[in-house]
Amino acid sequence: MKVLNLIYIIAASLFFNGIIIRTKSIFSGRMGPGIFQPLKDIWRLFRKGAVYSQTSSFIFQIAPTIYFASVLMAVFVIPFGGQPGLISFKGDFVFFAYVLALGKFFMIISALDTGSSFEGMGASREALYSMLVEPAFFILIGSFALLTGHTSFYEIFSSLHFGSYISYRIGVLAAFVLVIIAMIENSRMPVDDPKTHLELTMIHEVMILDNSGFDLGLILYTSSLKFAMYGAIIANLFLTPGNEWYYSIPIFIGIQIFFAVLIGTIESFMARFRMNHNPEFIFALTTASLLIFLGVLLILGKII
Amino acid sequence: MSLSVYVLILSILFIILVAVVKERWKGVIALLALLFNTGISSYVAVDALRGKLFEEIFYGGYIFGEIPVRVDALSAWFILLTNFTTLTAILYGRSYLKHYKNQSSNLFIHFASYILVHFSMIGIYCVQNMLAFLCVWELMAISSFLLVIFEHNKIDILRAGINYLIQSHIGIVFLTLGFIWVSSYMGSYDFNAIAQYSASVAPAVSFILFMCFFIAFAIKAGFVPFHTWLPYAHPAAPAHISGMMSGIIIKLGIFGILRMILLIKGNYLAFGYVILVISIITGVYGVMLAIVQHNVKKLLAYHSVENIGIIGIGIGIGCIGLGLNNPYLSFAGFAGALLHTLNHSLFKSLLFYSAGTVYQATHTMNIEHLGGLIKKMPQTTILFLIAALAICGLPPFNGFISEFLIYSGLFNGINANGLSLTMMMLFSIFGLVLIGGLAMLCFTKAFGIIFLGTERHPYHTPIHEAEFSKLFPKYLVASMIIFIGIVPQLFIGVITRPLLLFTGEKSIHMEGVEFVSMFQTMSIVVGGFILLVGLIYLVRRLVVSKTVSIAPTWGCGYPSTSPKLQYTANSFVRSYRKLVKPLLMMNKKETEMKGVFPNEVHIATHPYDKLEAILIDVPIKHLKRFMGRFRFLQNGSPQFYILYGVVFIFIAIAIPFLIDLANYLVALIKQI
Known part of the structure; x- marks a missing residue:
């Protein structure tokens, strides 16, 4: 049964990017491609040959594989309502964060492997931003660990709902933080513009300039998988354990679709920040996490 | 006769042997001596870890009194990790020093000090008499100073060495102060006197006593703000010595702090808070400075400061756990600290050895001048990469295991009673996460710029992969790193015995078993991850094999790219x-x-x-x-110096007379 979690998240990842693109096209008054167009693109890339830079080494070749495997491994940890993930142990969110960091480490050094100045620039930004965003995630999870008294994703999410209604409010705030984290981790709009045409202003896109064929397809798919993974974490905040599947699954699907539409909306109406404002924005996220922490302290009556 | 005396005599014999043989054999003799010493000490240590403690007491004459040599589980753990790194360092150092084979006397001093430093380190772990401890500590300080200044004809290196010597002696001053304090009250030099003394005084007094020892050991360990010798001494030493210093010599400070926690009875909560705050500052400050360094060895030295901070966080939460009577917290904290001590000694020595190999190939340690080494030195590159991933605390390597232990302690401690404690834990989590992220920024920079891309400066000599004798010790360390990462449960089993000294016997059934089972899961997960990577890579190999072509890096429309256009280390961290x-x-x-x-x-x-x-x-x-202002006193003529001596003797004699005079005057005034 635990495999089902994985299947839900992978299923969500298949149409996630499509919904974002569709939303954006509707807002800009275009017909736009179909929902499965990104998937078709990835499939096309999978069957294509590849061009490797003569500067690059084996690092460049294994990095996309490790990146994908790390995200997949992180997906294994995510529970689904009352159902623990494939892997569940105390402190599994530490593993979650660090295994994602491993994938990122390899993507950064693979960008440096090509010796291109643009890719180095992207790598530098990616390394900096992921460093800045990490505390927000850990403080968020720390607040939940404090609230529930548990230290694994499954236990936290399954005991989150026995509290008062205020825990749902905290859930909404947490969802907000998670959305922003997902946007930053995937290098989306307020921080990075995936549709930009100027290499100087890119982050993630410029790191993968030299990737092609199967590797590029893998990287693109990993990006949607990452989105679906964060969507699943957000959905978990609102999945009530003990509920039958005919409640949980629609909630899960609804939240994933809402998340995708939200990202599409944000991308349609927001402009990218100036690059030097990004660190401030990202670090401010930690403050939002601290707000959640204070909320938890209030609920538990530790202050007052 | 006792075992310790045998070891001492044989070490001296080996040192004499090193002096008399030819240059080629000096390294071999040193290796033999170390094999012998590590063999004996490991045997004793393994016994101690199994529960059979070693104890010898011999009479050191009127001054020393009885000198107990005890190996308990804590000493045993440190002896074992010291032995491993000392051995890999000498294996690597022997081939590293082949470039200097014409400097006979220099090599003699180096290898003799090497045997001595190992002997004195083992002594520090075992000797439990304050005076004897000071002696071995001093022996260690001087012999490691001699190791650092191997290339003493360079002024910078001599200066760094003297800086190190002075700062370690400041540590010795504090150590001596603490020992004098205790022994003047207790009249005994045995370490047990410290325990008895601290149990008999108010908690505030034992806190000050603890701080006195903490400062002494913190200078050795390199806690901020006592770290300033470290970034000079490590780059100055030859690579195997830097690896050993960073791997184990600074861990003597950690050992000392842990030993004092065991001995001094007091308010553990206060100890814990102080250690925790200092450690977080140490960790964050160390890595913050590491990022901006351009010299590889200096960068690694600052990372030692950072990792000492991580170990300190473990010790800090362990102490808080002791103070709160929370065995889970103290188990996780001390386990994390002990395991990270081993882990850091492994990956840091590997990093220094690899840096040394890079240095001998390229003759520069400036990151900006390197690049593209992955094609020329693929094995060194992979070894450096493994160590870099491990030091960032990424799975499936060993750094992750110990950081995970510390994290699980912190997340458990967040539920403890009291707002201040919760806030403290949150602050620590924040610090530890920041350290992790910054370390990643630093090592993507270091690895990426040193080994990847194309060469940023032309190398003057052709570059080859290092020979097998240089790679072999590195492979030993790397396999250990991966081994700990994949089967951590074994090592939790090994460190339970030293942990019980802190947490008490009963926690082996509760926390010990819990962590072992947690790490069994982790071991499967990590194995699964490696399999997954392998599987995906296999699929990729099958799919990609169709049409692959090699072309220049995409220059974004700019046709004439040159290596100079590559991103540099400085630009990589510019926004940071x-x-x-x-x-x-x-x-x-x-x-x-x-x-x-x-x-x-x-x-x-x-x-x-x-x-x-x-x-x-x-x-x-x-x-x-x-x-x-007093410079005029030092005028260089012996007559004056003799005069100073006479004046000093005169004053020394006159002091009682003057006191009597003062007393007489006071009495006179009173009479009036």
């Missing part, structure tokens, strides 16, 4: 540097661009330690100015 500008000190030298056809321009940045500037340089400047 701008962000933390107020906390760092960057000395920048640049020439301005003038005219329509500008001349050649230069820019150079030299990072400097701001704390060092405030805490070391300014006081020394004032001290120098003050002392300068």
Whole structure:
């Protein structure tokens, strides 16, 4: 049964990017491609040959594989309502964060492997931003660990709902933080513009300039998988354990679709920040996490 | 006769042997001596870890009194990790020093000090008599100083060595103070006197006593603000010595702190808070400075400061756990600290050995001048990469295991009673996460710029992969790193015995078993991850094999790219540097661009330690100015010096007389 979690998240990842693109096209008054167009693109890339830079080494070749495997491994940890993930142990969110960091480490050094100045620039930004965003995630999870008294994703999410209604409010705030984290981790709009045409202003896109064929397809798919993974974490905040599947699954699907539409909306109406404002924005996220922490302290009556 | 005496005599014999044999054999003799010493000490240590403690007491004459040599589980753990790194360091060092084979006397001093430093380290772990401890500690300080100044004909290296020597002696001053304090009250030099004394006094007094020892050991370990010797001494030493210093010599400080926690009875909560706060500052400050370094070895030295911070966080939460009577917290904290001590000794020595290999191939340690080594030295590259991943605490390597232990302690402690404690834990989590992220930034920079891309400067000599004798010890360390990462449960089993000294016997059934089972899951997960990577890579190999072509890197439309256009280490961390500008000190030298056809321009940045500037340089400047007023005393003529001696003796004799006089005057005034 635990495999089902994985299947839900992978299923969500298949149409996630499509919904974002569709939303954006509707807002800009275009017909736009179909929902499965990104998937078709990835499939096309999978069957294509590849061009490797003569500067690059084996690092460049294994990095996309490790990146994908790390995200997949992180997906294994995510529970689904009352159902623990494939892997569940105390402190599994530490593993979650660090295994994602491993994938990122390899993507950064693979960008440096090509010796291109643009890719180095992207790598530098990616390394900096992921460093800045990490505390927000850990403080968020720390607040939940404090609230529930548990230290694994499954236990936290399954005991989150026995509290008062205020825990749902905290859930909404947490969802907000998670959305922003997902946007930053995937290098989306307020921080990075995936549709930009100027290499100087890119982050993630410029790191993968030299990737092609199967590797590029893998990287693109990993990006949607990452989105679906964060969507699943957000959905978990609102999945009530003990509920039958005919409640949980629609909630899960609804939240994933809402998340995708939200990202599409944000991308349609927001402009990218100036690059030097990004660190401030990202670090401010930690403050939002601290707000959640204070909320938890209030609920538990530790202050007052 | 006792075992310790045998070891001492044989070590001296080996040192004499090193002196008399030819240059080629000096390394071999040193290796033999170390094999012998590590063999015996490991045998004793393994027994102690199994529960069979070793104890010898011999009479050291009227001054020393009885000198107990005890190996308990804590000493045993440190002996084992010391032995491993000492052995890999000598294996690597023997081939590293082949370049210097014409310097006979220098090699003799080096290898003799090497045997001595190992002997004295084992002594520090075992000897439990204060005076004897000071002796072995001093022996260690001097012999490691001799190891550092191997290339003593370079002024910078000599200066760094003397800096190290002075700072370690400041530590010895504090150590001596603490020992004098205890022994003057208890009349005994045995370490047990410390325990008895601290149990008999108020908690505040034992806290001050603990702080006295903490400062002494913190200087050795390199806690901020006592870290300033470290970034000079490590780059100055030859690579295997840097690896050993960073791997195990600074861990003597950690050992000392742990030993004092065991001995001194007091308010553990207060100890824990102090250690935790200092450690977080140490960790964050160390890695913050590491990022801006351009010298590979200096960068690694600052990372030692960072990792000492991580170990300290473990010790801090362990102490808080003791204070709160929370065995889970103390188990996780001390387990994390002990395991990270081993882990750091492994990956840091591997990093230094690899850096040494890079240095001998390219003759530079400046990151900006390197690049593209992955094609020329693939094995060194992979070894460096493994160590870099491990030091960032990424799974499936060993650094993750110990950081995970510390994290699980912190997340458990967040539920403890009391707002201040919860906030403290949150603050620590924040610090530890920041350390992890910054370490990643630092090592993507270091690895990426040193080994990847193309060469940023032309190398003057052709570059080859190092020979097998240099790679073999590195492979030993790397396999250990991966082994710990994949089967951590075994090592939790090994460290339970030393942990029980802290947490008490009953926690082996509760926390010990819980962590072992948690790490069994982790072991499966990590194995699964490696399999997954392998599987996906296999699929990729099958799919990609169709049409692969090699082309130049995509230059974004710019046709004539050159290696000079690559991203440099400085530019890689530029936005970070701008962000933390107020906390760092960057000395920048640049020439301005003038005219329509500008001349050649230069820019150079030299990072400097701001704390060092405030805490070391300014006081020394004032001290120098003050002392300068007495310079006339040192005029160089012996007659004057004899005069000073006579004056001193005269004053010494006159003091009681003067006191009597004062007393008489006081009495006189009273009469009036």
